[in-house]
Amino acid sequence: MSGQKRYFRRLSGYYAWFCVCFAGFLLALTVLENEGMPRLWIGHLFMFATIVLYATIGVISRTSNVTEYYVAGRRVPALFNGMATAADWISAASFISLAGGLYLSGFDALAYIMGWTGGYCLVALLIAPYLRKFAQYTIPDFLAVRYGGGAGGRGGPVRALAVGATIIVSFVYVVAQIYAVGLIASRFTGVDFSVGIFLGLASILVCSFLGGMRGITWTQVAQYIIILVAFLIPTMWLSAKHADNPLPQVAYGSVLPKLAQREAQLAADPREREVRAHFQQQADAYAARLAALPGSWEQGKVEAQRRLDAARLRNLSLADVRSAERALAAYPKTAEDAEPLWREQRTRLLARAQPPQPHAMPFPGATEAESNAHRNNFLALVFCLMFGTAALPHILMRSYTTPSVDETRISVFWTLFFILLIYLSIPALAVLAKYDIYTSLVGSDFSSLPTWISYWGNIDKVNPLIQVTDINGDGLVQLAEIAIDGDVLVLATPEIGGLPYVISGLVAAGGLAAALSTADGLLLAISNALSHDIYYKIVDPGASTQKRVTISKLLLLAVAFIAAYAASQKPADILSLVGAAFSLAASALFPALVLGVFWKRANHVGAIAGIVVGFMVCLYYMLRVHPILGGRLDAAWFDIAPMSAGIFGVPAGLAAVVIASLLSPAPARSSDALVDHIRAPE
Template identity: 35%
Template structure:
């Protein structure tokens, strides 16, 4: 059977499972809809969090990105895993004890302010909408690359599937499909990684293959002696140390402040469950994040060894070279016309996405595996999209409609509004997935920057500093938001505002990706200072903080 038939079969099977789970997990109350009834075991929540978190970008693009960055790829590896340490130690257990449905719930209640609630809800919607567009696009791209479908139809199929289990099952449906999606995507990622590791290093465990073979040393040798570049393992080759540090920190704090990740910790039965699901989540994520840097080295070594300084005619006889050249992700330009293609002369152009997508073919794995990689890419996109759509739904239906506009709405009405909003959110995300605004990739910096500069500081202060009051929190959030958004707008002004040159290039050496850290520090300083210059929060708020700090009794309200 061909790869296309295998892809079709595997996609049909996995989608069938997702639909079945959506039907099985259908819910009747808001608690089921928003927090899966708070009955998800820590192990399952860890897997769901991992799938929720790892997007199309993590699955398809990250290994390729690292492959291009070398050592500096650690900004993603450390940033996107170290964030779970912050989240688990500083936020998750306390938010679980608080026990309500959303991040704006905590912000609004802790700071006894509808203004704070509204700022939080609007930020959550903006962050999630930014993110979800790329996921729907990812679904369309996988369908078009593996099955030759038009991107529009790929997106529509993705929309129908997500709409089905999210509208019917809410968080409960999303949780259990994410658990399955995690195992689909990790299997799809690991099989080709093991195969290529075995082929190049003789060791089936990619992490061992990386450490206990000469492949890293050889790649450094190729970089220096053959390509005339700095070694692959040399630190700060692509950007200065200060920028690497700030980007890593921004991705960590951003991860800890992303609403769709935080809400996953509301779904476990108690505080202890929140701590352990943080551990499980990082373990499941690390399976991919510890493998990706090995794949990055193997694939880079292999591509250079296979393509560099070879006769063009001979290279084109390779099956995978032909098929990926046809997609435009791999291209050759024999500039000096000597019949040989050389990397150091810029005669070979490799798109980062190839590193993961083409590995099964390069490693000559059976067509079945290629189908599995397609199903894995779809699982990664759909699981992240569904988590984000739920945040959009809960922010509009719960935080804005129920808490701000119509507090008298009964359970049935809230649930109905939640379902309607999630349906419309799917349609909006699908529309932008088909017609992406040109600057999608650029505004992803916004999502992390805003999560780091708006949410992380005020949630942290809300738990660890009783003295922080509503005036401080609102001032801190606004300063963090305005500074970060303003800086990113100016640094990315060529795309966002249409200027000829960026208005500013960097802020003391820190680029747009890392600027959220500065916004975060400003938020902390402003929130703390303003709070101490204004009256302390009322007694019942101090009592709320005391209660959130005591893990006992969080399980009392759970029902399954």
């Protein structure tokens, strides 16, 4: 028996024992819950046990060897590399937010599943095997050598630009993961959201800091097992509850018509119309204030100050005075600040004034123009996610960790298989949870609201994750009176379905594993790009291996704390941040990567032009359109959303590579030889 086969069997034994111990842990907590253990203790036990598990793997896998730290020694078997890559890929956006996006947006959110799955096909066909044959450490390595003149070329400008793109893309993505860590930690430990972020950060660092890619790989295999179990148990429970069938993919087809019937009933309900009319009146009031600027801003500020003075003079309760003080403090400082804020609030109110769109309706819209805009955004998002997937540095790095090119191809197959186990269940979970809420919560009495609403509503009191307010005063819950954040749905699914609290803890552990596994890979991609591609390749080529690994660890620590601080500011929802990261990756890196493999004429000048032009076009469009970045949605080209800016950046980058390459001298023969080598059959 070969050494690689013995290694595979030994790993299989380790993870078989892990599965047995994990099942025993769940069984023990179930028994303890039945015996009366407090919920808070169960949440603490899940958090503590998983963090200790990841820390133990990180300590066991600690290394100072460069090859082990950067690429796990290039000896990870295809099956386990597929599991690790799937865990790296199934981020907080996939585990926590995607089902919530489908709940809120229906058919339109399927673009995420189609784009991400299609992107892995591009990885398998266009990128991964060729990168493994190249046999270096990072994506900037490949671009620098391909466009820098042979194996010894440093490719300074190309390398620096590729490192910059890697850092920006990975940083935006990792902020979304750390935000999710804070959300989970605050819910299941009771600490403040910002404190939860830094608690989770300790778990992220212990694996990536001590063991690099080696520690991350074996942690991610364990994390994938937790992710799979955590996602499927509540989904199968809801499936059996509403369709008498534990297979959610089968139940999906039988529950969808029932949901459509319920949606039609709610759209015609007079009480629902009454609530929606209230939101329409509020939206109209904001429209009037926007039209009357700046006078309306001055009048509103005077009115806010008057209400505070009146509350103090009349000796109202402290709560009323504090409420008036908060309203005045939150009032826009200038008329210029008021316009985007009021425009955003009007948009939110208009959305709540609309009747529920049928979940299965493709590209919904009141007019043909609105429907076309939905369709264009759907296709643009699929495009951006596909090409962004094929250029994500932390995912492409995993193609370096297998023993051979053939193992890399097999690993991509296993990655797709393990991802689809989750992805084929996500649309079913969205429909099942939506049907449960529409039939159980809607129409219920406000005096008997389930406890999970108050739990989740109190996590963030400034921007509540869920609000249920009796707008029309009838004492009954209408659908239009429910405001739910998409990031809550999966984490609250066990409580929505009436499962024991231990399953809520399990789902939280799964969401934590998804966020941590991706954050580990992203932080390592950033620190490796800085330490290997900047420090070692440009600043100090004579640095010892020990010094290189030490520098990487210190940089990883610094980047992690900066990202945690950015996440604590709650810059946007998880899906928006992730969508922006994919567009930036697609625009900046995909053109140079794919043309570097398949077009010999692409040269140094073309790569620089492609990275700069693609990135700048994408960034310009985001700044032009995204309200958070100071843009205006009505400035969009062809009604394309800012997160899909890559639809303009990728073609611009491809055109820039081609044009600049053709207008400048052909690359050296060593570059041609490199392309022939990486494309040659095994």
